[in-house]
């Protein structure tokens with residue numbers, strides 16, 4: 001069964017993509033994920049200067065998902081360029097980037113472009129770093145301007161990753177106006193945990209982002225709402241761990257799927273999801289295009 | 298899993314720079330597995346279990362210094378045990394420990410002894426007083442000691458004694474300590490063509506301990522120290538970053 005997927009002009013061997021910030025800090029790790037069957041991989045978010053990230057604990061498993069406040073740890077685009085060059089492999093590589101403003105985003109994009117990557121994903125949605133991510137992604141003007149600046153600077157597709165807001169469609173439209181080739185929905189939801197023995201917040205950064213099974217219904221609704229309004233591709237992400245989850249997102253309008261937390265249970269999740277989708281389509285005698293967005297009437 | 302509340306029941310000064318912190322619960326574990334220790338308000342760091350209910354810590358920087366300020370009745374948080382741990386094999390084994398690298402090997406020696414496995418240990422440190430778990434290794438089998446300043450037994454590096462061993466006669470070899478030492482051990486083992494019989498416990502920057510964040514991956518395999526490791530066989534490490542470089546908290550490469 002052919003699962004070849006076209007997203008923003010990139011040919012993916014299947015619609016599963018490694019989500020930003022999961023096993024994406026080195027070329028070796030990205031390549032290991034490629035070998036495990038992903039259709040494309042997204043790197044850890046990269047910025048202008050190196051950051052060590054927040055103090056620990058930076059991530060914990062809860063009963064319903066994961067909390068993380070990694071804090072945009074990255075070695076800066078100067079250092080990361082060589083990793084990107086080495087990461088080139090069997091599937092497209094998407095560089096996730098972040099910055100404080102349009103100028104910083106442009107600087108990182110231009111700094112990495114020579115490494116020969118296939119697309120950029122703009123992190124306008126990380127919930128746990130002051131002045132970055134969601135602080136910008138909540139403002140439609142900032143989203144539009146940053147998207148436009150990066151689009152103007154580079155000649156590869158630009159994906160814009162959105163925070164899970166109730167007015168996500170407004171932000172999605174802003175990205176589209178800025179020239180985005182796709183939106184990626186969603187990043188983690190602001191969340192926290194408290195240790196009742198010591199009464200401390202468990203994350204070193206006090207709060208962080210919730211991912212995994214708990215956010216799947218939220219992410220699905222975001223994709224559904226975006227598909228009803230946008231003309232550009234939508235990439236679904238949030239709590240996808242099985243081929244059934246993946247099909248729900250495709251039916252809600254996702255052209256492709258990013259998978260993060262589910263790698264915890266199953267490093268082979270990409271292949272398992274692709275195989276499951278293929279089986280479903282085969283049994284029903286249809287293809288991906290037939291079910292894409294069918295639930296959105 | 299939210300970190301477990303662990304109350305300190307006893308602190309033992311092992312050496313001038315290392316202390317063992319016993320806490321109030323015992324964790325079923327394989328020697329070589331580690332826990333993430335949360336010093337509240339400071340940081341969370343990886344520590345091997347040196348006993349089912351203890352960690353043995355060398356004072357390094359911010360987090361370990363904060364840990365050294367804690368005493369009986371104080372507490373920290375614990376996640377784990379994580380990682381693969383050592384795989385105990387054969388009838389006759391050699392342990393090669395350097396400095397605080399002895400931490401996970403003490404309980405391995407005891408487990409081996411109780412399984413009637415013959416244990417020999419080469420234990421090295423800067424000086425006699427820095428030797429960790431001398432008694433534990435001594436009780437478990439043969440012990441050879443090396444000190445860099447010559448204050449006890451062999452004057453020199455642990456690897457100099459390893460060089461004189463017929464490594465081929467051991468069914469399995471286990472090593473933990475400074476990476477330069479372990480790299481030399483790997484080179485010696487390669488000479489005997491037995492690198493797959495040596496198990497090394499590696500240290501890399503560990504953040505999540507869950508195998509997700511990608512901080513601890515080694516080149517070029519992409520294997521994760523925190524989950525696929527921290528113990529790797531020598532043949533998994535030949536031609537890799539092992540002995541060459543590692544990455545800091547930001548992901549930047551630093552030469553060893």
Ligand SMILES: Cc1cc2nc3c(=O)[nH]c(=O)nc-3n(C[C@H](O)[C@H](O)[C@H](O)COP(=O)(O)OP(=O)(O)OC[C@H]3O[C@@H](n4cnc5c(N)ncnc54)[C@H](O)[C@@H]3O)c2cc1C
Pocket residue numbers: 331340341342343344345346352353354355356357358359360361362397400401499500501502503504527
């Ligand atoms: C699997 C594993 C088991 C370990 N077991 C022991 C043990 O039994 N006893 C012991 O004394 N030490 C052990 N360590 C090393 C210990 O984690 C570091 O010494 C400690 O984190 C230093 O923290 P710090 O804040 O005091 O020092 P810092 O000043 O922050 O760092 C000093 C050095 O420690 C290392 N380090 C710092 N943070 C981390 C981190 N999160 N993960 C890994 N390395 C780090 C870095 O190389 C750094 O240069 C182990 C490390 C790993 C990965």
Ligand SMILES: Cc1cc2nc3c(=O)[nH]c(=O)nc-3n(C[C@H](O)[C@H](O)[C@H](O)COP(=O)(O)O)c2cc1C
Pocket residue numbers: 019020021022044045059066068070072096123125126161186187188210211212213215237238239240258259260261262509510
């Ligand atoms: C440990 C961790 C690190 C992450 N780092 C990033 C990041 O650097 N940039 C980003 O855009 N999203 C990051 N995310 C968010 C994920 O890419 C994804 O949007 C979110 O986890 C929801 O998907 P999931 O439920 O499949 O994990 C991170 C998530 C986790 C769990």
Ligand code: FES
Pocket residue numbers: 502503504505506507508509510511512513514521522523524
């Ligand atoms: S420390 Fe996060 S993957 Fe190993």
